[in-house]
Amino acid sequence: MLSERAKKIKPSPTLAIDSKAKAMKASGIDVISFGVGEPDFDTPDHIKEAAYKAMKEGFTKYTAVGGIDPLKDAIIDKLQKDNGLVYTREEIIVSCGAKHSLYNVAQALYGPGDEVIIPAPYWVSYPDQVLLNDATPVFVKTFESDSFMVRPEVLEASITKRTKALILNSPSNPTGFTYDRKTLEKLAEMAVRHNFFVVSDEIYEKLVYDGTEHISIASLGDEIKKRTIVINGLSKSHAMTGWRIGYAAGPSGIIKAMMNIQSQSTSNPASISQKAAVEALRGPQDFMAGMHREFDHRRRYLVDELNTIDGMSCMMPTGAFYAFPKTAKLYGRKAGDKTISSSSDLALHLLEEAKVAVVHGAAFGDDDYIRLSYATSLDDIKRGVGRIREAVGKLEV
Ligand code: PMP
Ligand code: GLU
Numbered sequence: 001m002l003s004e005r006a007k008k009i010k011p012s013p014t015l016a017i018d019s020k021a022k023a024m025k026a027s028g029i030d031v032i033s034f035g036v037g038e039p040d041f042d043t044p045d046h047i048k049e050a051a052y053k054a055m056k057e058g059f060t061k062y063t064a065v066g067g068i069d070p071l072k073d074a075i076i077d078k079l080q081k082d083n084g085l086v087y088t089r090e091e092i093i094v095s096c097g098a099k100h101s102l103y104n105v106a107q108a109l110y111g112p113g114d115e116v117i118i119p120a121p122y123w124v125s126y127p128d129q130v131l132l133n134d135a136t137p138v139f140v141k142t143f144e145s146d147s148f149m150v151r152p153e154v155l156e157a158s159i160t161k162r163t164k165a166l167i168l169n170s171p172s173n174p175t176g177f178t179y180d181r182k183t184l185e186k187l188a189e190m191a192v193r194h195n196f197f198v199v200s201d202e203i204y205e206k207l208v209y210d211g212t213e214h215i216s217i218a219s220l221g222d223e224i225k226k227r228t229i230v231i232n233g234l235s236k237s238h239a240m241t242g243w244r245i246g247y248a249a250g251p252s253g254i255i256k257a258m259m260n261i262q263s264q265s266t267s268n269p270a271s272i273s274q275k276a277a278v279e280a281l282r283g284p285q286d287f288m289a290g291m292h293r294e295f296d297h298r299r300r301y302l303v304d305e306l307n308t309i310d311g312m313s314c315m316m317p318t319g320a321f322y323a324f325p326k327t328a329k330l331y332g333r334k335a336g337d338k339t340i341s342s343s344s345d346l347a348l349h350l351l352e353e354a355k356v357a358v359v360h361g362a363a364f365g366d367d368d369y370i371r372l373s374y375a376t377s378l379d380d381i382k383r384g385v386g387r388i389r390e391a392v393g394k395l396e397v
Contacts (some may be wrong), residue, residue, distance in 0.1 A: 009128040009177040013363035017347075021357035022393050023095040030347060032384035034372035035357035037173055037322060039239040041294075043276075044287045047218035047238065052274045063268040064337035066259045067094025067247070070275050074281040075247050082205070083216040085230065090252040093259055094277075096269045098203045098233035098246030103129055104201055104258040105248060110135035117148040120365035121324070123173045123201070127365075135164065139365060144315060144326065148175040152186040159190070165197040174364045174371040175300075175324045176317025179209060184217045188224035203246075204320040206237040206288060209296050218249075226251055236321075239291065243273040261394045286334040287381050298374040298381055305385045306372075309392055321375045327361070328368035333395035340395060343367045354391035356384050 018036035025031050054060075066072075079085040081361045095101040106129040110116055114135040118126050119142050127137040140158050142148045155166070166187070170179040179187075191198050198217055205214045218228035233246030248258060267272070299317065306314040306325045311333070314325035331341050335353065340346050343360035347370055350356045361369035374381060 051276040054275035108257040171319025354387040
């Protein structure tokens with residue numbers, strides 16, 4: 001009954017774990033969730049006020065498919081100010097979240113026979129969005145010793161005549177690492193030389209630590225800019241996950257194709273959310289410093305604690321809000337008559353025994369790790385790490 005396309009894909013594992021943890025909580029179980037990557041901060045009041053105002057003024061109808069001009073202009077100004085990128089309105093499209101922007105790109109660019117290179121570990125939706133468009137994901141392994149940046153020579157070896165695009169994500173979900181300028185320059189040179197596109201997902205751009213600089217690969221020259229589609233959104237930077245506002249910036253031909261696809265699928269993102277997004281981008285940004293400080297504090301606490309747990313090791317990430325500890329040394333240990341032999345076994349064991357939700361690394365293409373989101377209170381982080389320590393401590397070698 002179902003299409004071949006529908007049979008090829010699976011539900012988002014991060015959202016599935018979140019649902020499971022929420023269902024356990026609803027049934028009265030005290031679950032601590034390091035599962036989903038969603039800021040635990042509320043959307044700032046001045047942004048909500050802009051939404052109330054939009055509703056009161058009757059701004060509740062369809063808008064232009066790709067977003068209202070004041071929002072496009074606010075995005076254009078943001079890209080110029082933060083990233084040194086100059087775009088026109090024809091090169092911007094606003095969609096229902098960055099996930100939707102990525103999906104529109106996938107629909108506009110990927111097709112049967114195309115290969116799309118995805119450095120692993122990767123964010124869960126990239127491979128499935130490639131598969132949904134009947135193209136082939138090509139995974140390229142990255143290493144902790146390189147801060148999980150793809151090695152240019154490894155990337156080069158996986159390029160073929162069919163390579164259509166490379167999906168880059170810096171700062172990265174799940175690893176929490178960022179790309180440096182030197183590596184980005186090498187990747188940009190390769191994209192230009194082999195003539196493929198770069199889809200650059202920069203949704204965690206505002207969350208970088210220890211003086212790390214966020215660099216958009218599109219800013220490295222005119223030739224690479226012509227081949228890059230920059231993806232960003234307000235979910236993480238402005239704690240607006242539920243408002244569903246993301247955007248893409250890129251060559252006008254591609255943006256126009258995305259617009260056509262959007263006009264035949266979802267139409268415009270919610271009118272009220274768009275007004276709120278203008279305020280988010282144009283209004284005061286001071287709350288961000290507080291959010292950033294808190295994430296930074298939690299990051300250091302969580303990573304330091306994880307490194308004291310026998311069998312785990314975790315590098316200090318430089319961005320996003322994820323810790324990605326290596327847990328492979330725990331595989332082979334026993335809990336009663338069960339053997340923990342994978343990241344999935346470990347995540348399930350932690351959920352059932354310690355009532356702590358984490359995401360198994362296999363969901364991101366690397367079974368040697370698990371992911372913990374620290375977008376949760378420091379108090380929960382303290383209790384959660386305590387529970388993990390106890391559960392891991394009970395495993396028999
Ligand atoms: N890209 C990455 C790497 C993410 O972690 C997320 C988080 N859900 C998204 C894109 C999509 O964000 P949203 O659709 O909420 O804008
Ligand atoms: N990006 C978040 C995560 O990875 C949200 C979940 C999702 O959209 O898949 O947890």
